[in-house]
Amino acid sequence: MNPTLSQFGKQMSQLTGVRAIMKDIIETLRNSGDREFINLSAGNPVILPEVEQLWRECTQELLASKEYGEVVCRYGSSQGYPQLIEAVKNDFNARYNLNLSDRHILITPGSQSLYFYAANAFGGYTDGKLKQVVLPLSPDYTGYGGVTLTPEALVAYKPKLDIEDSLHRFKYRPDFSQLQITSETGCVIFSRPCNPTGNVLSDEEVDKIAAMAAVNDVPVLIDSAYATPYPALNFTAMSPRFGENIIHCLSLSKAGLPGERVGVAIGDPQLIQILESFQTNACIHSPRYGQAIAALAIASGRLAELSQKVIRTHYQRKLELLEATLDKAMPQSLPWFLHRGEGAIFAWLWLKDLPITDWEFYQRLKQVGVIAVPGNSFFPGLQTDWQHKHQCLRLSLTATEAEIVTAMKRLAAVTEASYR
DSSP states (O other): OOOOOOHHHHHHSSSSHHHHHHHHHHHHHHHHHHHEEEEEEOOOOOOHHHHHHHHHHHHHHHHHSSSSHHHHSOOOTTTTTHHHHHHHHHHHHHHHTOOOOOEEEEEEESHHHHHHHHHHSSSSSETTTTEEESSSSSSSSSGGGSOOGGGGEEOOOOOOEEEGGGEEEEEOOOTTTTOOOTTTTEEOOOOOSOTTTTTOOOOHHHHHHHHHHTTTOOOEEEEEEEEETTOOOOOOOOOOOOTTTTTEEEETTTTTTTGGOOOEEEEHHHHHHHHHHHHHHHSSSSHHHHHHHHHHHHTTTHHHHHHIIHHHHHHHHHHHEEEEEHHHSOOTSEEEEEEEEBBBEEEEETTOOOOSOHHHHHHHHHHEEEEEEGHHHHHBBBBBBGGGSSSSEESSOOHHHHHHHHHHHHHHHHHHHHHO
């Protein structure tokens, strides 16, 4: 059968960003035979025993409760499971001195769906005029490339680069001399900490972006999938930011619950109501089992505690090991730069003036048994040609410590050979 697809059907049936690259990675692993690869492409979090045990205990608690039948055998509110909304409200009010009501909170099936709702509720054509979905700092999460049904609405801005030559480190910062958030902007989206780079925008930078957007009543969605309080994958101090035009978006995927797709939006009730209506039309409501065990984990305080003591510690140790190995193995005379590791579960490597493309470098890494992700997929919406896009790699911290050490040594050898 060969059905005729609509304009939206054609767009949504195509793979974008890393999903397209993953097809090649899956084929490589499937056809590898007896050859072993160190896979540094994974976005799946490591199954940490303490975290898995938390979810087991919460499941057992749910199974033993009178609430079980209501959770799995009944439809629920489009806004979300009331006990989870209550748990998030109480935790955030106590933790950040807020005054949230239940109307400030929406539960979604993962945070990716939340950005889809927002990008199409606030961005796209309005009375014949195009409202842009602005990504203020590129590179950023590859998934933003597929959230809008109006591709021309997505606009990203090149960053400024703070480079520390002697240390082989660098950091992206918003270029406020170029960034435009105007009456033609529908919404703003960015991740903090950032997938793929580990970048954390400062509190002052976030406040400036939010203030620029507030002039024209533009919502700002802050993707906090790696942020405090859960999964607390920030390795530098940061404060969640709240405000009338800010929608704080969190996910429990990296807190050990990716299979259940639990996302949370916290924002002004008027904005939340718009997104809730969008969700009602799209899928009625989020699955309730994951919400129910999340409510138990958050209300008890156990999720926040494990996030800080176990999840953060695990990945920060991996990052420090990767940094130390690269510092020792990489040729100091070559222009390689590792992004400052401020959070998330990835490292981001920039090979300045690389004489081959990131895709070709990816292929050479595969020849030595290492799989990483070419960086060019992480610049959705960037409409200017920038060679930097083809000089970067995302390296996952989900491999074992021994695998990371071996992979970084092999990467260093490939780097030296590629420049030579």
